[in-house]
Amino acid sequence: MKNTKLIIAFIIIAIISAGGFYYLKPQSNIKLGAIFSPDDKKLVAFGKKLYANNCASCHGMNLEGERDWKNRNEQGLLPAPPHDETGHTWHHNDETLFSLTKYGLAKTANLKDYKTNMPIYENILSDEKIISIMSYVKSTWPDEIIERHDQLNANQAQQ
Numbered sequence: 001m002k003n004t005k006l007i008i009a010f011i012i013i014a015i016i017s018a019g020g021f022y023y024l025k026p027q028s029n030i031k032l033g034a035i036f037s038p039d040d041k042k043l044v045a046f047g048k049k050l051y052a053n054n055c056a057s058c059h060g061m062n063l064e065g066e067r068d069w070k071n072r073n074e075q076g077l078l079p080a081p082p083h084d085e086t087g088h089t090w091h092h093n094d095e096t097l098f099s100l101t102k103y104g105l106a107k108t109a110n111l112k113d114y115k116t117n118m119p120i121y122e123n124i125l126s127d128e129k130i131i132s133i134m135s136y137v138k139s140t141w142p143d144e145i146i147e148r149h150d151q152l153n154a155n156q157a158q159q
Contacts, residue, residue, distance in 0.1 A: 031150050033157030035094035035131060038139035038146060047136030050129050058117065059083050063140060077117055083137045090141060090149045093156040094134070101130050 037043050052061065058080035059065055065082030072078055081087045089097065099108040102122050106114040121130060138146060 031153065033093060033095070033153030033155075034150065035098055036135040036138050037131075038135050038141075040135060043132050044136045044139045047129075047132035047134070047139075050125070050133045051136050054121070054125065055083075055133060063087075063137060077115060080117070083140075085141050085145045089137065090145050091152075093149075093153045095153075095156065097134055098127075098130055101125075101134065102127070 059082065060080075063083040065084075065087055066079035069079040069081045069087070081089065083089045092100070096108065102120070102125075104118060104120040105111060105116055107120075125133075138149065141149070
């Protein structure tokens with residue numbers, strides 16, 4: 001009995017420490033390598049509100065990003081990119097996008113001295129809120145882009 005409780009506790013800890021992202025999605029809708037759920041209307045609606053309050057001031061209410069986002073500004077920083085299909089957001093898998101949002105580019109890409117205006121949301125937004133925001137963003141992409149992004153997630157998961 002004591003060993004059974006210990007084993008159950010160990011399994012729970014292992015699941016939580018592995019990320020626990022999939023608890024947000026019904027098991028039948030999980031796509032290989034996916035963290036975000038653009039088909040979950042409730043999650044997307046929550047993410048849209050969070051996006052408006054936390055992201056739109058730089059990335060735009062319509063996900064259009066800042067003007068001339070590919071070129072460094074006077075401070076030497078890159079402007080906020082669009083999160084719609086014209087930007088590069090969908091070129092990164094869910095895991096990378098989650099990490100960029102939570103920990104920032106410097107930590108995610110191991111670029112010690114990289115400077116950016118992008119806040120690090122690790123102590124600001126919960127994992128669920130980050131996933132909600134990115135699920136909203138992904139829900140706005142055309143079907144073709146979503147399919148390409150799903151394939152990117154699947155390819156990354158198989159590596």
